[in-house]
Amino acid sequence: MSSTFAFTVHPRARLGEDLARVWSPLGRVPDPVYDAALRRLPLRPVSMAGIHIGGERVGHVVLVPYGARHLLTSPGEGRARVHRAVDKARALGCDVVGLGALTATVTAGGVSLRGRTDIGVTNGNAFTAAIVDDQARRLLRDAVDHASDPHVAVVGATGSVGAAVTRLLARDRAAARLTLVARGTGRLDALAADVGRQVPTTTATSMDAVADADLVILLTASADALLGPQHLAPGAVVLDATQPRNTSPSLVDERPDVLVVDGGVVDIPSLRLTGGNIGLPDGRSYACFAETALLALSGHRGHFSIGVPTLELVDTTRRMAADLAHLGFRAADPTSFGRPVFLRRAVTRTSPSLAVAS
Template sequence: MKKIVVIHINDGESTTTVEFLGQPMEIRRIGCHGDPDKAEALMNQVDGTVDVIGLEGMPHWLELGPARREHSVGTRLSGITTQTPVVDGSGIRAGIERWGVILADRAQPGIFAGKRILMVPGLNHAGLSQSLGRRSEQMRFADPEIFFALPDIPGVGAKWMLEQAAAPTLEQLQDAPFRRLLPEAGHPGVERSKAPFEWADLLAGDIGTIRRYAPEDLKRKTIVVESATAEDVEDLKRRGASIVVTMIPALVERGALSPWSATVFECCLVAARRNPDAPLNEDTYLDLMADLQWTPGVRYLQPEEMGLNKFAFVIHPLNIGFIHKHDRFRWTKHLPDEIVEPIAALVPPMYVGKITGGQSPATGQKIEGYLISLGSTPREMMSRDENFTYKKLVQSAKMAERFGARIMGLGAFTSVIGDAGITTAHQCDIAITSGNSLTVSATLEAAKQAVIKMGATDLTKGKAMVIGGTGSIGSVCARLIAQAIKDVVLVSIEPERLIEFKRMIEEETPGAQVTISTRAGDLVADCDLIITATSAFGQRIVDITKCKPGAVICDVARPPDISEQEAALRPDVLVIESGEVLIPGDINITYDIGLPPKTVYACLAETSLLAMEGRFEDYTLGRNITMERVKEIYRLFKKHGYQLGGLRSHGKFVTEEEVAQKRVQADYWRAHPAEFKAMQKEAGAKLEKIPRMSKGVKTKQNSLKQWGPLAAVAGVIGGLMLAGRGRK
């Protein structure tokens, strides 16, 4: 049996037997109470009687970034023995930390991504800081606070620390007592600044240092350390930490939290050498580790975090009124909209709320969502270069990763801009979906229910129109409708695509009759169902006065294409929104997204559904939504117990009584064609008095310039909004 003695700087003695790489090993740990003389005496006592001696917490070298210094006492101790090799963990620590970060990220994708990282400390953790730094743009070092109780300096990042302060730090520590370099858990004599710890999402370094110097409140923090005992884990759990990750192999149970330090692990590798004369270097260790099967220990500490799949969803104000209603920006209603709207678009993405309580009745999988809002209205997005919105979405994705989300959905116009999510997905590490596959499914299901409620008995004999029929949502709706109704009218402003699309539908659905047009016009008069899925502004998408009695209009657009004023002109026509969705579970949404409690838009529901299924992958991207994806997401919709919410029209539920009244009115107009035509003429005259608009806004006519001196306040507004963002 291989014999290992590890001398550590704390108190106590223990002996453990393990099997490592097929060899039994006895690990004897002896405390020296931080006394170098006692450590030296113990080393002389066991020299030549064991296979390897480990010095735990007594390093030969001190390393911080590019700086490297010998520790005066550690150097002396490493050269005392004459027969038994001595190691201190430095030969393996950096390599195992780099490897461990990779393996932990594979086991729990995104666990480190986008986090604000604080090294506690960075001293002798080069591998950990380098690997974590590749997964985050925000890293700081707590070494000045920990070792010298210096005040926190906001804005000082990792690069400055390593370039300017690393060498002076090591010069002051090269004669420091070991207990100062590797402190125990407890209370410091001098309190350290809380600011860097509160700033961070992830604390990485030494468990004793973190427990001693971090503030009591560690809620939602991820802790990454070499090792953690049961006592360490309980303390972190009590203080609210979310996750603890240990980098060193557990030696006994694969994937368990490891109580072993890098020193112990290096001792095991030295003892396991096939050739006892092999040099104690990285090449020898790498050859041995090639036979090692392990993953870092990852444990979720809080019950609500265990087995929780997280997602994020990007929203934005559908019109200027949403900005005025926001608690932090109510004061903007006293300023001209023509100033507020473009300035709001400049505000960085903001976390605004959370969706909790989602759980699949089929699998028990729990989900949690984060709502992130941009400041742009649809008009602002459409008037700016698409890269402006892409940049905001990349910022949103990084924020989502910080929260632990592994998939992000694009809401409303963020899924319309540019290439409908493709560029965003390429620029982000997190999975992206536009949510349009489930939007199509929910739209068609809602439309089907509405048409049946309005009295249709045989849907196959009806006629449907899709406005925006060559768009990402409209095109798939048209293809699926053609399979059921056969008689379809496609409307689009892209005539060349209409011709191609008509041919495709008629080829894939024999018997389908497709009419194409660049405007709805009088064609609506023969249609039982009209679906609008456009991104148009300042236009009248459909003349509702020309619709046939009892028609159904399913308005997919957000904001809607058909205003409430227009809908009121035809009491016999049912105008509904695309299908909204109920997520299974005890849902709580902490931000008003403009829907009833527990109800979400279908695009948001798709994002949550993919999280519930554990499908953290780019799902619905681009303008060519496949019917296979639409059908697959609908199967998942059914599997996990999602349901359509009630039919809604302009933010209100449509009651059975209202539908009955519309049916009565429609029957009357069918029976009295002359009176119907008179009503249409009267309604048409009223329609002309309603401004031509879509998405709830008229064509933007006024420029910022006409406001003259008022435009000067724009900079002030922007500054206030950005300042508010900083305080948040």
Template sequence: MQSEFAFLVHPRNTLRADMGILFGRPFALVPEVAWRTALKHLPVPPMVTGKMSRVDLPGKVVGRIITVPLTPTQLLTMPRTQVQARISAAIDKARDLGASVVGLGALTAPASVGGKAFAKRKDVGVTNGNAFTAAMTLQAMERLTASMGRDPLIAIVGATGSVGSCLTRLYARKHSGRLLLVARNEKRLQTLAADVHGNGVEARVSTDMADVSKADLVVLLTSSPDALLRSEHLKRGAVVLDDTVPRNTDARLLSERPDVLIVDGGLVEIPGFDLRGNIALAPKLAYACLAETMLLALSGHQGHFCMGDAHVDQAEHILKLASEHQHLGFHLAPFRSFGKLIQGAPSRAPAAPVEELVSWAV
């Protein structure tokens, strides 16, 4: 039986613009430093900034978008106990509004150790959305590499993270090919490479972003408030699948490297839903982590789902739920780059017109 859900988001580092969008243009005149100080030191409560309903159930709210009032930098640098208390307050609000499952969007997931900080909660289920994100990222990789010719080198940056480790194992289960696994911890990289090596998969590891310049396809899966991928990290004609929020690619790359294609990752079509509010996407689109939360609620899931590292069996389960609810959407969206539809890209179907984007991180 379907239940209600909530999904947590947070503002970007450009607070003035975000607060102006949320509360009205005069709020954008407040100095940036004042907003940062207020969010860090004042007891600003979590806010409902969006409501979702099904097209076939008009007027009935089935989900809510709840904003945690912290910037990306604050989420990753403030004392962890303070950050997790803020996130927990947002989960409390979701529960009190009737949600039985809460999804952790953007940096609320790594800030709570992939949700494991809330593992002891029995009052509401929590998921970090990473299982469906890994599954959708694999589908995007398959679509992009189909036109690359023989044996492209795929670099997975953030390979040992929750999404990256699941994605690597999903890829190795279905495909042969060459992988470059990139992350900070070499021991974890070696363990992951050993797990997937064989059956036609050649997995090399690196802790140096400079090695990414050898890759034909670069998949970004890191948790950072800043852009990490720079022009010198990219091979001529490379394709970048940026599956990070906040994104780890800067729009300046479009002018610095016109030979490179940058694709927004993790986007899912949800034509069966309406959103009142804005999550920085064109209409009828959702991030895969939000879609995972929605699917769990649609199936009546009880308890936690994906916490910490995502697992292959979780990805396969959420894909099964997506198939069962395909009349509402939940398939990979046509490719976009910095929010704009990519003409001529490998795509499933025409997409809705791109609307002006609002800068919430989800």
């Protein structure tokens, strides 16, 4: 029996632009006003959109009134606001709640909510890892020059999604060698020692280490770890699965030889949001959202992905997606900053690997 779900979101870098998704006149207010208001006022979470899949209403998008930088710089207050959003989800009658973007980060991937018995919690990272892995393999097949000997760099490798994606790539030897980038060395060295038994692996704490990678997978939650044009090899491919993004459209303007693909986007053709949107067109969702929908539509009860997902959980989401394949739940066709891209194998190391629809 299916159940209903909620998915938590928050304003990202451009506060007015994101709040206008709730109510368009909100886009007229300057960002500094929002910055002060969101930081100082005890604003309550709100249901900003209804979720419909297959013509049925299946849940709610719940807005946490706290911006991305607020969540990163004041995680204690941010965590409290996320907890209140989960209360809101339960009050709406939801059986499971998914933690979107930085609402997962400030709750340690949902660990701070583990004690809840009235509602199931998932951080969405198991299916996100599955989708990013699927996207990476497609890019290695269709867009990377050195497809038979690819060097893959994972930025944010010790994070909840990053560790799972790294283990997936190593398990099936999808990469010839791996470079793992993270800020701290303890977990990074342990992860490298583990996957290094399957694939040659190096580690680094600086973005500079991706400079000769064929494919760079961005999975860091840090708003300060921005990938710049100086970091990339000629003809590199970037899979950016971060929210807020760690790339900008100016990157491809300055480096037209580079392909940047939007990561973690899932095709659910019948998906419709009413009353607001999360920055994607109808029929598409982020993978963390899709995981929550999978759980609800499959009748799952209780918590699912908390903290770092195991590969068993990743494989479970793939089985659930296969069971609901009539509704979609597969990696969306590739886009770059929302615009369709058409992949083809690059001919030379310095030639672009894409065509972008205008």
